[in-house]
Amino acid sequence: MFELINKVKEINPLVIHYTNEVTINDCANITLALGASPLMSYSNEEVEEVVSIASSVVINIGTMNSSRLDLFVKAGKAANKFNKPVILDPVGVFATKTRTDFTNKLLNEIKFDVVKGNVAEIKFIGGLDVRGQGVDSFDDGEDISEVIKKIAKKIGCIVVATGKIDFISDGNTVIKIFNGTSKLKSVTGTGCMTGSLIGSYLGAYNNLEGRERDNFKKVEAVAMGVLTMAVSGELADKDNISIGTFKEELMNNVYEMNIDKLKEYGRIE
Amino acid sequence: MFELINKVKEINPLVIHYTNEVTINDCANITLALGASPLMSYSNEEVEEVVSIASSVVINIGTMNSSRLDLFVKAGKAANKFNKPVILDPVGVFATKTRTDFTNKLLNEIKFDVVKGNVAEIKFIGGLDVRGQGVDSFDDGEDISEVIKKIAKKIGCIVVATGKIDFISDGNTVIKIFNGTSKLKSVTGTGCMTGSLIGSYLGAYNNLEGRERDNFKKVEAVAMGVLTMAVSGELADKDNISIGTFKEELMNNVYEMNIDKLKEYGRIE
Amino acid sequence: MFELINKVKEINPLVIHYTNEVTINDCANITLALGASPLMSYSNEEVEEVVSIASSVVINIGTMNSSRLDLFVKAGKAANKFNKPVILDPVGVFATKTRTDFTNKLLNEIKFDVVKGNVAEIKFIGGLDVRGQGVDSFDDGEDISEVIKKIAKKIGCIVVATGKIDFISDGNTVIKIFNGTSKLKSVTGTGCMTGSLIGSYLGAYNNLEGRERDNFKKVEAVAMGVLTMAVSGELADKDNISIGTFKEELMNNVYEMNIDKLKEYGRIE
Numbered sequence: 001m002f003e004l005i006n007k008v009k010e011i012n013p014l015v016i017h018y019t020n021e022v023t024i025n026d027c028a029n030i031t032l033a034l035g036a037s038p039l040m041s042y043s044n045e046e047v048e049e050v051v052s053i054a055s056s057v058v059i060n061i062g063t064m065n066s067s068r069l070d071l072f073v074k075a076g077k078a079a080n081k082f083n084k085p086v087i088l089d090p091v092g093v094f095a096t097k098t099r100t101d102f103t104n105k106l107l108n109e110i111k112f113d114v115v116k117g118n119v120a121e122i123k124f125i126g127g128l129d130v131r132g133q134g135v136d137s138f139d140d141g142e143d144i145s146e147v148i149k150k151i152a153k154k155i156g157c158i159v160v161a162t163g164k165i166d167f168i169s170d171g172n173t174v175i176k177i178f179n180g181t182s183k184l185k186s187v188t189g190t191g192c193m194t195g196s197l198i199g200s201y202l203g204a205y206n207n208l209e210g211r212e213r214d215n216f217k218k219v220e221a222v223a224m225g226v227l228t229m230a231v232s233g234e235l236a237d238k239d240n241i242s243i244g245t246f247k248e249e250l251m252n253n254v255y256e257m258n259i260d261k262l263k264e265y266g267r268i269e
Numbered sequence: 270m271f272e273l274i275n276k277v278k279e280i281n282p283l284v285i286h287y288t289n290e291v292t293i294n295d296c297a298n299i300t301l302a303l304g305a306s307p308l309m310s311y312s313n314e315e316v317e318e319v320v321s322i323a324s325s326v327v328i329n330i331g332t333m334n335s336s337r338l339d340l341f342v343k344a345g346k347a348a349n350k351f352n353k354p355v356i357l358d359p360v361g362v363f364a365t366k367t368r369t370d371f372t373n374k375l376l377n378e379i380k381f382d383v384v385k386g387n388v389a390e391i392k393f394i395g396g397l398d399v400r401g402q403g404v405d406s407f408d409d410g411e412d413i414s415e416v417i418k419k420i421a422k423k424i425g426c427i428v429v430a431t432g433k434i435d436f437i438s439d440g441n442t443v444i445k446i447f448n449g450t451s452k453l454k455s456v457t458g459t460g461c462m463t464g465s466l467i468g469s470y471l472g473a474y475n476n477l478e479g480r481e482r483d484n485f486k487k488v489e490a491v492a493m494g495v496l497t498m499a500v501s502g503e504l505a506d507k508d509n510i511s512i513g514t515f516k517e518e519l520m521n522n523v524y525e526m527n528i529d530k531l532k533e534y535g536r537i538e
Numbered sequence: 539m540f541e542l543i544n545k546v547k548e549i550n551p552l553v554i555h556y557t558n559e560v561t562i563n564d565c566a567n568i569t570l571a572l573g574a575s576p577l578m579s580y581s582n583e584e585v586e587e588v589v590s591i592a593s594s595v596v597i598n599i600g601t602m603n604s605s606r607l608d609l610f611v612k613a614g615k616a617a618n619k620f621n622k623p624v625i626l627d628p629v630g631v632f633a634t635k636t637r638t639d640f641t642n643k644l645l646n647e648i649k650f651d652v653v654k655g656n657v658a659e660i661k662f663i664g665g666l667d668v669r670g671q672g673v674d675s676f677d678d679g680e681d682i683s684e685v686i687k688k689i690a691k692k693i694g695c696i697v698v699a700t701g702k703i704d705f706i707s708d709g710n711t712v713i714k715i716f717n718g719t720s721k722l723k724s725v726t727g728t729g730c731m732t733g734s735l736i737g738s739y740l741g742a743y744n745n746l747e748g749r750e751r752d753n754f755k756k757v758e759a760v761a762m763g764v765l766t767m768a769v770s771g772e773l774a775d776k777d778n779i780s781i782g783t784f785k786e787e788l789m790n791n792v793y794e795m796n797i798d799k800l801k802e803y804g805r806i807e
Contacts, residue, residue, distance in 0.1 A: 188294065
């Protein structure tokens, strides 16, 4: 599945983002760093046009901007209409009833290919009790393989839960990623950026010709997005590095990521 | 009062930002760097929900986004309703009548705990003549202790005026901070980020239990936000450093700030 | 014409941006790095006030935010009313009919001083066939001097087309800039930031007294913005530098740019 990183660079998929204002610049830059093309739009008028030319669509509710809720629904529906892979990042879904209701609306009206959140967000969507504060979550590193498999079956799409261990499941198999560093929680938007990476891989995967696509599973394309962030973060976190430099090194490592590094450093089950 | 930096890291206060789109990412990152949790929301629907779980609320009018003026008023009122400390940053209040009028509206309808601006913004709010250009201000480093004390009394809250010397007053005492570097004016948003730091300290202060809180004064919590920025900027400004690297080092220094450094480098009166 | 960089630092022009949310922070920081003052506003209420005090106005349609299209038109008209130089960056004009139509509307209702895009965007505006993906463009480095001269005549303003070679034309002369690095395409917003630099130079140029202004041509002021970005990018791109560090070095190099460096490294025809 590591081969997929070269496919991103060859295919240069166009990843449309409907996202929050906090991390929008970092999401654009990490998409470029991996070798894909970002397009950010806040236009109601061009939704169908941009989605129709997209390789994938990322929807991220981070700031819950009142004037964009309808746009996000419209974008998701357009993705379904044009058969484009669409990823949901339900940031802070447990934090307010407003976020919970809007996430449910999105899940009801749109068929997502991936729902990606931190462990608390995904558990909450699965109907479990969570402890969180604002949009951050507590995570004790427990193995939630069975839980996430059930949630993936229930929602009917691939589910990603990031944390000390990252879990990716399509309802049948579970991929666990043990890479990472706690510093990823001290930079805003590393979760959002993971969504951009997933969008990039999934966009490339979707553009593969039938026979070539059979070499990979869709769940692997999704896992590659998570793995690229986790390994890049781990490699960026050197002795005594401080957080501003870590953020720069994270971007550096995504830009320089390749098959050899993924093979050498990736810890997957 | 330096102890308060450890309280931020222990308590991990949730700082809700209603802020501008220019510096929103930096504000989130500096809040995380200090050890607090940022939440940025542009949602009318969830105002009461997010403010009710907040430790503090920061309102920053930087881009004067037409579609958010009502939201900012609503957020301030919610902060008063739920007894949450609320900070106003009236960016460029002297630049346009629109900004002046909106700032007056906010000051009339909301009881702020802190009003923070640069020297020119604060003087203007106090009814004095100022020279400014756009949202930037001229500052000759004069001692405005008496002026700021009067303004704090007039508005009835703690007032912060940043510049060559930073002044913090609750109407009775004035704290002066002599740290800093002129490079802080060459990075956009260092003023906004100071607001985030004040919000973090004030959120932690407000969450202290009664007896522990008596060890500190509220005006000290506010001063700690200003001091953390000023000392971090000073330490970041090394020989021949250029501005991109300075911004990274500023974030590094906030992340690594501690009691010992504040004691060693802080120059306060 | 290299003298103009000192004029920017002396005059400190106020550059008002009506721009996208993706690169707004970088645009503010690069404006400061060059020695000008940025002001970003999303307020319908203060358009005339801020434009009347501006040295120049930059309009960038990057995210095509539905709620700001009217604001952008209003801002352009105010610039014409108050005789302020106004620059258009029609990001991705070829990507959707929505962008094409809106760009045409702007070009019809506003008299721009500069239209700046990448080679594909400018060719498209000139009525030529282009291949592009999203807001990115293909560019084979061909000499489009004659094409751009015609487009400048047709639109009736200075036209900038950035790419492997950058072209600047007022319809009579064409300035070609051979500096740069392919890494500028791997950082989001280097095009937008070039718009900010052009705004800074043009704002300074416009504020020069009659006799001093006669020492320079307007098209040179525009070229200086493009040249500053191209040379800064070239100097930032050292052996084995990765993309996060490159972005920081780009900002460093703009901050440290001066006449001597422009003379030594600038390759212009």
